[in-house]
Amino acid sequence: MATAVLPAAALSTPARAAPAPSHAPPGRADPRHLPQLHAALIKSGELTASPKSFHSLLEAAAQAASPAHLTYAVRLFRLGPRLPSSAPCYNVLMRAFLHAGRPDDALHLFVEMLDEASACPDQHTIACAIKSCSRMCALDVGCGVQAYAIKLGLMVDRFVLSSLVHMYASCGDVAAARLLFDAVEEKGVIIWNSIIAGYLKNGDWKEVVEMFRRMLEVGAAFDEVTLMSVATACGRIGDAKLAKWIAGYVGEKGMVRNRNLATALVDMYAKCGELREARRLFDGMRSRDVVAWSAMISGYTQADQCREALALFGEMQLAEIEPNDVTMVSVLSACAVLGALETGKWVHSYIRRKCLPLTTVLGTALVDFYAKCGCIDSAVEAFESMPVKNSWTWTALIKGMASNGRGREALELFSSMRKASIEPTDVTFIGVLMACSHSCLVEEGRWHFDSMTRDYGIKPRVEHYGCIVDLLGRAGLIDEAYQFIKTMPIEPNTVIWRALLSSCTVHKNVEIGEEALKQIISLDPGHSGDYILLSNIYASVGRWKDAAMIRREMKNRGIEKTPGCSLIELDGAVFEFFAEDSDHPQLREIYQKVEEMIDKIKIAGYVPNTADVRLDVDEYEKEVSVSHHSEKLAIAFGLMKLHPGATIRLSKNLRVCTDCHSATKLISKVYNREIVVRDRNRFHHFKDGTCSCNDYW
Incomplete structure (x- = not known):
């Protein structure tokens, strides 16, 4: 086939003369010089005479970061010479499409390749096609590619097998991924990383840790990619012992220079509650991207050190690091805990100003923030502005309505949630029962509690039982609340007994209040508020000596009153x-x-x-x-x-x-x-x- 020359505009740069071309393969050439090199290869005849030169030129264009250069590579591929074996050229473009986040184009190129008689896919082609299916979660197509790989006899190749393991795991079929993994006799680090990454993506944190322990047992080699996955899993399950081992190994091998790995360690330590170690690693990082800042801010927020989280967010702004949606979720959560309305409003305005996509996670954080700051109308506005809402979004607003004294509206919102075909969770029902409790809707509360099991198959947890005790107790039905506790199918905890004791304080019920405190002391004897509640009950009915006795008992036990803050x-x-x-x-x-x-x-x-x-x-x-x-x-x-x-x-x-x-x-x-x-x-x-x-x- 004759070589077609690209348009002159694409081959020259009038502003400066082209440098004298080197006819060496231009695989590492400056992307800006690609048109000149292309023209020089055409002029010298090497473009058609030397498949290696054409392949190197194509690879140089495809590997450049600019989308314009990828377009140039596609045109070069389309208009260039047809080589006796075109598989390497297809592979180059497929890898480039994957790198550019265009897996669908890579897959289309693979299908096109199958229709070309001179093109015979090799193990790298198959691996790229399977990776494309992974990115697109196209499991059915991936199975078809696997069948084709079997036909070509490529199922023994480690790249193909690793890609298949990763594909099945990424598409949610971890069992199939594990079957393939177990069938491989000689497992290299790539296939280990594939199965571990699959478990990680599916949230099987314990399996990630177990697979790593198995690697250590069999003496399998692991790398920084392995450690990043395992560090993330350690943080999720709070395995502080393994976390320290990983951190020690990374420090000993000098791997902490890897920013992604260092960030994973910061996140790991923070989620394990080791905030000092997390901050030490964070402060020692040579360069910190938005992921590292977000990990540290998230760590403070999850540990209820919200003032530190906001202080670090202030440092992040001074460092001129652009926050992302993950950062904003953590900052909004910290603002919600502290009631820092103005800071949270600034975050909301920043989200609008930067046109950050209002994902369900970020939108739900906004709804929760406004609700926890007592701005329920703003919470409703944020809720209504969200393009997609899930059960957690609805639950956040229902709970917000309940805690802000809008019980009836909370129940109406729950009804709207059901009409929208959104399935409630057990947490949703906590919000519904809270709404009934705070608004003295006793009959509605009983009905919704029974509805959990009857209509939704949700087994009540201790929190739901606590809501009913609180509902009955607030309404003055102290005896009924006490009998409800006695007939519970699960063991009541201190929260349930405290709800009863609090109701006894309001309604001056001495006898049941004494029994409630007795039960609480057997479970948690060191909480000052419990003694004070019973002391207040005694005082409210004129039993001053008994009230003083309770205070003395607190003092004798060394229990100090929690100061109001x-x-x-x-x-x-x-x-x-x-x-x-x-x-x-x-x-x-x-x-x-x-x-x-x-x-x-x-x-x-x-x-x-x-x-x-x-x-x-x-x-x-x-x-x-x-x-x-x-x-x-x-x-x-x-x-x-x-x-x-x-x-x-x-x-x-x-x-x-x-x-x-x-x-x-x-x-x-x-x-x-x-x-x-x-x-x-x-x-x-x-x-x-x-x-x-x-x-x-």
Whole structure:
């Protein structure tokens, strides 16, 4: 076939003279010189006379990173000479398509090759075709390629076998991948990596670790790719012992210079809870890409060190590293825990500004963030803007509605979820039952609890039983809640008994409250809140000696009360306040603002509730003590710093006490402010002297 010359525009660069060509194979040539080299080979006649020269030119064009050069390579392939054996040229282009993320084009090229009489696929062609099927999850087509490989007698080739193992595993048929793997007598590192990567992709973390242990037992060689997969699996299952062995081996062999491997180790240590080691490795990395930053931020978030996560995100911005959707999910999760609304809003605006795709994971994180910051309307907007929603997205909004006092709306949303043919999970039902509990929807709660098993085949977990105990207890059905616990098919834990004890405190049920505490102490004797709840029950019915006895027992056992802590975000910074705080630099001004605040709400009818204060001080000291609770200090700070009319938002580590609840209602009215408080159980939206919980919490 005569050689066709590409258009002159594609073969010359008028801005400068072409360098004198070397007729040596141009496999490592500068891609910018490809047209000149092509022209020189045509002129010298080597393009048709030397298949090696043509193949090298084609390879140089195909291996260049630019899409334009890949297009040039395709045109060169189409218009170039037909070689006696064209398989190597097909292989070059197929590999280039795979590298460019175009597996469908690679597969089409393979089909085209089968129709050409002079082209005979070899083991590299088959391997590329199978890899294309892996990338496309086209298992049926891959099986067809495998049948063709059997016909050609190529099933003994290690590249073909490794590609097949990887294909089956990538397409979810790990059992078939394992059968092929086990049938191979001499296993090299490539096929080991293929089966391990398959298990990794399918989330079979334990199998990844077991396969690696087997490699060590048989003395099989492994490389950095193996270690990256195993390190990832170690992090997922929390195998700290193997994690340390891997880190030691990597350090001993000097492999830590591999950035991808170092990043995998950072992620491994972080997920194993070894944050100091993770940070040490992270800080020691010569170069850190977005994956490394995201791994470290994610580690802090998952370990509930959310302030450190946001601080590191700030460093990432200063380092001018562009965050991706994975980074944003971790940052939003940290903002949700801290109630850092302004920081989270900035993240949302960044997502819009950079046009990051709103994946289900990122969108769900946004919904969850807004819901956990008490901005339920913004959560709904984020939910409605998502192109695709899954059960976790619906569940996040249902739980958000429930915790923000919109129980009826949460149940309506659950109904919409079912109409959309989205199957609820066991977590969805936790949200549904929470909605019933927080809104005193007793009959609805009973119905949905029974519906779990009856209509969806979901076996209730201890969390679901806890929701029913909480539902009945809040509604004052203490005896029924107690009998429900006694007839549970699973052993009740401390959470269930605490839900009952909390209800006994509200409804002043001494007898069952005593039994609940007895059960809790047998399971977890060191939690201060349990003793305080029973002490408060005694105090509420006038049994002062018993209340004092409980407090003494706490002291004798060395159990200290967990201090109340409230967080408030101002201008992107999170401020922390403790009850009776003495460390804040503006402490004097804050306490003056508290005094002013208390004086104003007393005029509006506020009477301090000192029933829960320790008994060995006089009434004045009790009033001072309740006025210095952490949420009152945080609210005073918000009044000082925020502009008039701005909503005050804070988070508290404990349940809001009765006194602070009454006081905050009046503060919202006197100062004409909306105040949103997230406590350990739910949200309280205070406005015009009322609360969204309707005093039912």
